[in-house]
Amino acid sequence: xxxxxTIESLRTKDATxxxxxxxxxxxxxxxxxxxxxxxxxxxxxxVVDSFLKIFDGAPNFRFxxxxxxxxxxxxxxxxxxxxxxxxxxxxxxxxxxEAIEMPVDETALDAISxxxxxxxxxxxxxxxxxxxNLFAIEGYSHKEIAEKLNINEGTSKSxxxxxxxxxxxxILLMNRNISHGREEIL
Amino acid sequence: MEEKKFYKEIQQKIDxxxxxxxxxxxxxxxxxxxxxxxxxxxxxWWKAAAASxxxxxxxxxxxLKNIKQTTDYQLVTNNEVISKPQAIIPISxxxxxxxxxxxxxxxxxxxxxxxxxxxPQIAVEMAIVEPKIIEKTLTEKPAIAVNExxxxxxxxxxxxxxxxxxxxxxxxxxxxxxxxxxxxxxLEIPEDDETYTIQKKEKRKGYAARLARKMGKFxxxxxxxxxSINGKPNKVWAFVKESFKxxxxxxxxxxx
Numbered sequence: 001x002x003x004x005x006t007i008e009s010l011r012t013k014d015a016t017x018x019x020x021x022x023x024x025x026x027x028x029x030x031x032x033x034x035x036x037x038x039x040x041x042x043x044x045x046x047v048v049d050s051f052l053k054i055f056d057g058a059p060n061f062r063f064x065x066x067x068x069x070x071x072x073x074x075x076x077x078x079x080x081x082x083x084x085x086x087x088x089x090x091x092x093x094x095x096x097x098e099a100i101e102m103p104v105d106e107t108a109l110d111a112i113s114x115x116x117x118x119x120x121x122x123x124x125x126x127x128x129x130x131x132x133n134l135f136a137i138e139g140y141s142h143k144e145i146a147e148k149l150n151i152n153e154g155t156s157k158s159x160x161x162x163x164x165x166x167x168x169x170x171i172l173l174m175n176r177n178i179s180h181g182r183e184e185i186l
Numbered sequence: 187m188e189e190k191k192f193y194k195e196i197q198q199k200i201d202x203x204x205x206x207x208x209x210x211x212x213x214x215x216x217x218x219x220x221x222x223x224x225x226x227x228x229x230x231w232w233k234a235a236a237a238s239x240x241x242x243x244x245x246x247x248x249x250l251k252n253i254k255q256t257t258d259y260q261l262v263t264n265n266e267v268i269s270k271p272q273a274i275i276p277i278s279x280x281x282x283x284x285x286x287x288x289x290x291x292x293x294x295x296x297x298x299x300x301x302x303x304x305x306p307q308i309a310v311e312m313a314i315v316e317p318k319i320i321e322k323t324l325t326e327k328p329a330i331a332v333n334e335x336x337x338x339x340x341x342x343x344x345x346x347x348x349x350x351x352x353x354x355x356x357x358x359x360x361x362x363x364x365x366x367x368x369x370x371x372x373l374e375i376p377e378d379d380e381t382y383t384i385q386k387k388e389k390r391k392g393y394a395a396r397l398a399r400k401m402g403k404f405x406x407x408x409x410x411x412x413x414s415i416n417g418k419p420n421k422v423w424a425f426v427k428e429s430f431k432x433x434x435x436x437x438x439x440x441x442x
Binding site: 019026030031034040048055114131136137139168 | 189192193195196197199200202203204205206207208209210211213215217218219221227
């Protein structure tokens with residue numbers, strides 16, 4: 001856990017404090033960036049850009065709690081990722097998924113590790129993945145997503161629906177493979 | 187599972203994760219410290235341009251060198267072409283050598299306006315030696331010889347009929363002419379080929395047969411005809427009158 005004094009030291013652009021913050025939150029922010037761009041080098045670039053913005057903006061950040069500090073940093077990384085994705089992906093022309101509704105029960109989800117969930121999300125098409133990340137993981141509303149990505153709310157909802165169906169299908173397939181593997185071992 | 191519950195489950199899994207994709211933490215920190223937000227591309231445009239210019243320079247120098255070498259070689263080749271018929275036709279050899287005795291060899295760029303203007307005169311002079319060869323030589327870039335006795339003025343033609351001819355630069359020839367000795371054959375073409383039927387040649391036998399023939403035990407003279415070549419009769423169309431290596435006759439006409 002990082003000390004409040006360290007975060008306060010960021011205001012004076014103290015190099016030691018900056019290093020400590022990086023050591024503490026580097027991986028977390030990298031994970032967030034990677035979830036959006038699913039490319040190591042690009043995610044690293046995003047982390048560098050984000051930390052530079054964090055250190056620049058620290059003097060103006062009103063510190064209330066560690067949670068708010070983390071949320072602020074995460075927001076910066078998400079915004080940086082979206083800026084990049086807006087240049088690359090056209091969210092208006094996202095392909096319609098043919099995936100049908102395949103309900104997933106809790107046990108199916110429990111059988112899959114966190115790393116595998118990350119992997120399955122990363123396998124989603126750019127548009128689906130972005131909207132799914134924003135809605136399901138970051139907790140943005142469809143209105144906010146529509147504003148951020150400059151799309152209609154309806155598009156956001158429909159894309160999220162497609163993303164969910166596709167992800168459920170992938171989870172079930174992975175679950176089936178895992179149980180097949182276990183049977184073979186037994 | 188309901189949609190909301192599904193999303194919540196996923197969110198919880200992601201939040202509680204200890205999953206960390208591989209990344210280069212130290213390099214990222216270095217870049218942050220340097221304030222260098224973007225990775226420098228390996229090849230920036232100016233580096234690529236500089237590399238291209240350098241490459242062009244290297245290749246240009248290489249090709250220029252090659253072209254120069256090729257020109258020198260062509261000079262030598264031209265001279266060799268001239269020298270071969272001269273070796274066979276003694277009249278032209280004498281003429282050329284006589285001319286060369288009075289000449290001083292200078293190298294002159296073929297692109298010079300003056301030289302190009304005087305080319306027809308050179309052609310007239312060389313026509314005495316070997317017209318066909320001169321035609322070929324004119325298209326290329328030989329060294330040029332002029333009479334050393336003649337003083338060249340700017341308004342005067344560079345070449346005179348009496349003394350000007352094409353020769354190769356001896357300095358180049360000394361270095362470039364291959365040392366290989368070439369055999370020169372002077373052929374004589376018979377007027378009436380019927381009279382020149384080849385004599386029967388003894389067929390080469392094995393060692394035992396030849397030994398036996400020498401000892402006089404066997405008469406190995408066989409009455410056999412030479413085999414026909416490609417269905418044509420074994421008549422001779424030309425005889426080798428003389429055959430010698432060019433060390434006896436000067437192959438290079440510029441050598442006195």
